[in-house]
Amino acid sequence: NAGVTQTPKFQVLKTGQSMTLQCAQDMNHNSMYWYRQDPGMGLRLIYYSASEGTTDKGEVPNGYNVSRLNKREFSLRLESAAPSQTSVYFCASSASSGGGFFGPGTRLTVL
Amino acid sequence: GESVGLHLPTLSVQEGDNSIINCAYSNSASDYFIWYKQESGKGPQFIIDIRSNMDKRQGQRVTVLLNKTVKHLSLQIAATQPGDSAVYFCAGGNNFNKFYFGSGTKLNVKP
Numbered sequence: 001n002a003g004v005t006q007t008p009k010f011q012v013l014k015t016g017q018s019m020t021l022q023c024a025q026d027m028n029h030n031s032m033y034w035y036r037q038d039p040g041m042g043l044r045l046i047y048y049s050a051s052e053g054t055t056d057k058g059e060v061p062n063g064y065n066v067s068r069l070n071k072r073e074f075s076l077r078l079e080s081a082a083p084s085q086t087s088v089y090f091c092a093s094s095a096s097s098g099g100g101f102f103g104p105g106t107r108l109t110v111l
Numbered sequence: 112g113e114s115v116g117l118h119l120p121t122l123s124v125q126e127g128d129n130s131i132i133n134c135a136y137s138n139s140a141s142d143y144f145i146w147y148k149q150e151s152g153k154g155p156q157f158i159i160d161i162r163s164n165m166d167k168r169q170g171q172r173v174t175v176l177l178n179k180t181v182k183h184l185s186l187q188i189a190a191t192q193p194g195d196s197a198v199y200f201c202a203g204g205n206n207f208n209k210f211y212f213g214s215g216t217k218l219n220v221k222p
Contacts, residue, residue: 004154031207031208033207033208040214041214042200042202042211042212042213042214042215043155043202043212044212045208045210048208050208056208058208090154090155092207094207098160098207099143099145099157099160099202099207100145100157100207100210101157102147102154102155102156102157103154104153104154105152105153105154
């Protein structure tokens with residue numbers, strides 16, 4: 001039981017490049033989430049998916065898109081990366097009424 | 112706006128002592144709270160949760176206390192060990208997709 005896995009662990013992009021962050025969970029959770037964590041700040045929700053087939057914006061969705069590929073997988077895409085998107089990105093999943101379990105994170109630097 | 116914050120940015124304790132980390136929240140409608148532990152370079156790890164119909168909940172070496180009157184919760188760690196050194200933050204809300212996260216308290220355990 002791996003929990004929540006994320007790929008890649010590290011990524012460096014140039015401004016304007018695109019990339020997709022991958023996330024998968026094996027806990028049969030309905031809900032999945034993408035957060036970013038910046039120094040000195042709490043986690044901020046980018047997008048979430050309450051169930052397979054649905055996605056909704058969180059607190060900071062601008063510049064991102066998501067895809068809930070199936071119940072296990074939820075990806076985050078940066079279409080045109082900007083330096084302001086330099087951050088650590090965490091994926092999480094939860095049962096319908098429970099709290100979230102987080103993945104190990106992706107450390108993204110945009111030059 | 113809503114917030115979940117912590118009283119102290121850093122807490123230093125002696126190995127073997129008990130640790131108490133505090134958290135205040137602003138939204139009296141919040142009914143679910145989680146404490147997370149985050150070690151350097153890792154994702155947040157779920158420690159313990161509590162719902163608003165409870166005042167206290169115990170886990171292995173950890174206890175969470177919830178005081179709804181003053182909108183305050185605390186995490187108590189018994190017999191603190193070097194492996195407990197990490198950033199601890201609280202999160203709360205009604206649904207996990209609407210959770211607010213504190214920025215964290217760094218716990219330093221001195222041998």
